[in-house]
Structure formats: structure tokens, C-alpha cells
Amino acid sequence: MGNFDRTLSSEDVVRRRATLLQRLHIDGWLLLILLVLAAGGLFVLYSASGKNWDTLLKQASSFGLGLLAMFIVAQIEPRFMARWVPLAYLGGSAMLLYVELFGYTAMGATRWIHIPGVIRFQPSEFMKLIMPATIAWYLARGSLPPRLKHICISLLLIGIPFVLVLKQPDLGTAMLILASGAFVLFMGGLRWRWISAAVAAAVPIAVAMWFFVLHDYQKQRIHTFLDPESDPLGSGWNIIQSKAAIGSGGVFGKGWLLGTQSHLDFLPESHTDFIIAVLGEEFGLVGICLLLMVYLVLIGRGLFITAQAQTLFGKLLAGSITMTFFVYVFVNIGMVSGLLPVVGVPLPFISYGGTSLVTLMTGFGVLMSVHTHRKWIAQA
Template sequence: MKSLIAAVTGARLGSRPALGRREPIWQRIHVDPWLLLLILVLATVAGFVLYSASGMNMALLYRQAAAYCVGLAVMLVIAQFQPRFMERWVPAAYILCVLLLVAVELVGVQAKGAQRWLSIPGLMRFQPSELVKLVMPMVVAWYLARHALPPTLKSICITLAIILVPVVLILKQPDLGTSLLVAIAGLFALLMAGLRWRYIIGALLLLAPLATAMWFFVMHEYQKRRVLTFLNPESDPLGAGWNIIQSKAAIGSGGVFGKGWLQGTQSHLDFLPEGHTDFIIAVLAEEFGLVGVCLLLVVYLLIIARGFYITLQAQDTFSKLLAGSVTLTFFIYVMVNIGMVSGILPVVGVPLPLISYGGTSLVTLLAGFGILMSIHTHRKWMVQR
């Protein structure tokens, strides 16, 4: 029992702080104050922008606030567990995720032409693929930490197989955007392990034939239309190109300082679809202008910088790989959302992290920050293997 308590709390038996010294409160509850402060800043921004983007819908705002409360609670709970304790449970979490994805295929709930959700009668409906985003870098870090680094060809092949199983199941839902993000999360952990350049160059050379194969054998018609619309949105201005055209119009109309809070026209006159979810940064750009977008990007960059600092401070291989991949994955979420809303990337249905409306993705992201906090605040209790 004592060893289990020590594993969960991260405290070695018999260890005590030095006499006359008392740890700060955030250290005792395993919270990184800088990350928490930046998250709360984004939560405040999200409240203002969502209120405007949703047409002053207070019910939606209350639901998002409730999701934030749940996410912060999950973040704090995860932060209490020592990375070693989490590492032991990673294989079971991965198997559970695969089983949930299989359950989606068999008995999942359909909505808008996709089968991506599981429903618990009388309680909730959730999307298992969101959980996979969190577990994927953990299981890759867990596997690679137990083998020689940089990874050998055998280790790379096994890692790719670990990544491929959930990715294929998510592709069948179909959900191309989430499957790509899950794959990227795992590949980042592999990259952080010191992948040799010959393997990286070989993978880049395979991208063209792989993309061709996906176009003809994997992608659905609506996904192909998204890519073609990205290349030329004006070819179908009232159909597939409508979202991108209106999004760019909203961003451009905001100018440098914006039109003012609640004064946006593209969103309030319903020209901009999905203004409170995937395209919410277009609402922010219209109402707060270039200055508002730049300030938001500064907050994101500070979060990413803090994540890399925690990665550098991590004391074992599993923690380093996991912290680095979680941070890089968060960066990709930001980059992909802003890129697709501004017309630089195809629309793949990725929400703006911690700003867009959506409970499951929000809780998953905050759980990832809980992992970062755990890695950072449990450092001094680490015992060398």
C-alpha cells in the first residue's frame, strides 16, 4: 500500500522538505503556475469570443464553462500522478482506446453522415477518437523508452504498427482530420526519439505515392472536394468554397484594430458558418483585428515555449518524449486551424485549441496539460532506474 501511495503522489517514503523551508502551494498540488495562468487567459478570451460568435447564446456559454471546469478538474487530477505511475498504465489505456474504436464501428452513433460517437444511455455521448489523441503519444513514448535510442528499423516498424491500428479505425468512421492528428501525435514522439536522417528522408520520398494512394483508395468524395476547394475556392463560391471565402472576408474586414466586440457582420448576419467552432478565429479577427490575433498568437507561443522548457527539464526518456510530443501536437492544432481558416491549408475540421466550442476536445487538451504539469512538478522525486 505504501508503494502505491508513493507512486501516485510522487513522494518517496522517508523524504521530507528541508527544515525551515516550505514548498509553494502550487508545488504541493503539482500545478505549473505559468501554464495555468496562460490557460486561464485563453479561457477568458474564449468566453468573450464565444459569446459573440454564438449570437449571445448564454446557454452555449454555460456549457462551455462547465466543460472548462471539468477539464481543469481532470488536469489537476492527472497532475497528481507521478509519470512513472502513468507509464505503467499506458498499455492498458491503449488497448481500451482500440476497443472503444471497435465499439464505435459496431454500435456507434451516426450523425451528419459519420459514425464517430458512443452513447451511454441516460448519461452522455462521447467521441473515443479524442481520447486517442492523448493516449497515442503516451504509448509511443512508453514503447520507445524501453528500447535503444535512436530507434532501430525494427523499433520504427513496431511503432508505426502501434500508430496505424487506431488511425485505420478512425479513418473508417470516417474522420480524416482526427486520424491525421492522431498519426502526427505518434510520429512526433518517434521524431523526438532521435530518428536518423536516412529514415526521415525515406519517409519524405514516400509522401507522394502515399498521398496518391490515399486520394484514390481512402479519401471520400467530400474530403476530395475540400482539397479541390482549397486549391480554388472561387470555383464553387456558393457551395464548397463558401466557408473559406466568407472566412477570408471576415478576417480581411477586421483590419488592424477590428470592428469591436459584438460588432462583426460576417458572423452575426450568418455569412460565416461554424463561427463558434472551427472558424472562431475569423470572428476574433473581424472584431479585434490583426492586433487581437497577434496577441492570441503570443499566448499560444508562450504555452508552446513553456511546454518545450518542461521537455528540456524532464528527467527520464519517457517524460522527455511524452512532453515534447504533447507540446508539438498542441502546436500542430494551432497551426492547422489557423491555416485552414485563412485558406493556407485544406479544411479538415480541427477546432482552435481552448477557444472553439466543444467539450470533448477541450477536456482532452487540458488532460494533456495535466501530463505536462505532472512531468514538471514531480522532477525532484524521480529515482534513477
């Protein structure tokens, strides 16, 4: 009898915990994975930044702000989010236009809105989240699969911020915005003939971009991708050094804080875009595989939430956010390992960057909202 009481008591505790998480609209598994990633990211960033405490504290503060944003967004029902999506799209596009006209320039690019003494941020980061929400809102208002008219309007909605970000210039972020909107169209049941047409149009579009859109430094990055040894001390330096760092780590790595490529300044941008090279050098193949496993679990959880979503808007939005996160990881790792051209995409939760981190956490807040509000409705 006593054993039965103890068992019953343990089950009651589990129910109470589950109820508390539901009331807070927080998905426990998702939160746990994000905390693991953030802790590991700070651990690697400390070494990659040359033991710079200021950088570490700024990143930790950004993660704390991201947690707050995630918690706030998770409280909002998806149907209520949908009402404000058009206004968010207009506001995001207006900020991108402001950047084009009056933006803050640094390192040869105009990507920031700078309020002296207050904040400096990249509006393009917010469009990575606003864009899939906009296309999901638009497609959810009609029937699926989308007709040609709806596809054209969706492409127009995607194209405006894509062009504005491309002109900053920021090819990496522009491609992520394009991908986030395209994923929604794909999950909306885009017919294969339209997909085939898009694939067929890729070659002439790429040729046109080469001659009329891409800047000289972007063309040089593609040349470097094809043959990094052609300019080993110039444009090919980053790729060559990142490969050397990853290769020198071997299976188990050299140990934390013992990497030579980053600490001796052979590896540029070691705390931002190329931070996985630091991870590979210090923790080896084992460290990279562990990180990929955590990413895989996170993506799997996102796809599970997508499959369980009860509304069309929630399903399209959750799926697009999850797949865009996959593109983040794929492009950064492919870029650093020399499998893709360098486009300036940070490694999620590991690379230094406040706006990017807050945007990512906000996106996962949307996933939590889709999932936990679904549970609440199912029990009502």
C-alpha cells in the same frame, strides 16, 4: 534592520507559495496561461455563438471538468502513468472499434459513443493523448535511436487507431493522431535516412489515399482549397466567407459583438472550426496577434518542461504533447485562412467542444506531472 526583516518576510512568502504549488503538483505559469486562454475563449465564444448562454455555460462546464482532470492527472507520477499506458491504448482502440460497429451517427459521420440521457463523446479525442503516451512508453523501454524493428512496431501501433478514425470519417483527427505518434519517433532520435524515406514515400501514399481512401467530400475540400472561387456558393463558401471576415476586421477590428459575417449567418460553423474568423473580424490583426503570442508562450513553456524532464518517458511524452498542440493551432489557422484544406480541426481553448477541451486540459496535466514531480525528486 526593519527593512531586512520585511525583505526576509517577503522571500518567505514566495517560498511558501512555491512549496504549495509543488505540493499540489501544479505549474503556476502553465495554469495562468491556460486560465487566460479559457477566459478569452469564453469571451469570443459568447459573440460567435450569437450570445447563446447555453453554449457558453456548457463550454465553461467542460473547462471546469478539464481543470479537475488536469489536477487529478498532475498528481500521478510519470513512471506510474507508464504502467497503465498499454491498458489505455487497448481501451482506446476498443472504443474506436465500438464506434465503427455501433457508433452514434450525426451530420453524416459516425464518431460518437452515445449513452442516452448520460453522455455523448468522441473516443478519437482521447487517442490524441493516448497515442504519444503509447509510443513514448514503447521507445523508453529500449535504447535510442530506435532500430528498424522498433520503428515498424511503432508505426503499427499508430496505424491501428489512425485507420479506425479515418473510417469514421474524420481526417483531421486521424492526422493529429498520426502526428502525435510521429513526433515521439522524431524526438527519439529517428535517423535521417528513415526521415528521408518517409518524405519520399509521401507522394505515392498521397496518391493512393486519393484513389482508395478519401471520400468524395474530402476530395472536394482539396479542390476547394486549390480554387475556392470554382464553387463560391457551395463548397467554397466557408473559405471565402472566413477570408472576408478576417479581412474586414482590419488592424483593430469592428468591436466585440459587432461582427457582421457571423451575426448575419454568412459564416458557417462560426463557434467551432471557424471561430478565429470571428476573432479577426471583431478584434482585428491586433487580437489575432495577441492570441498567437499567448499560444507561443504556452508552447515555449511546454518545450521548457520537455527540456527539464528527468526521465526518457517524460521527455518524449511532454515534447510530443507540446508539438501536437502546435499542430492544432497551425492547422486550424491555416485552414481558416485558406492556406490548408478544411479538415475540421478546432482552435484549442477557443472553439466550442467539450471532449476536445477536456482532452487538452488532461494533456497539460501530464506536462505538470512531468515538471513538478521532477522538482520534487530533485529536492528529495
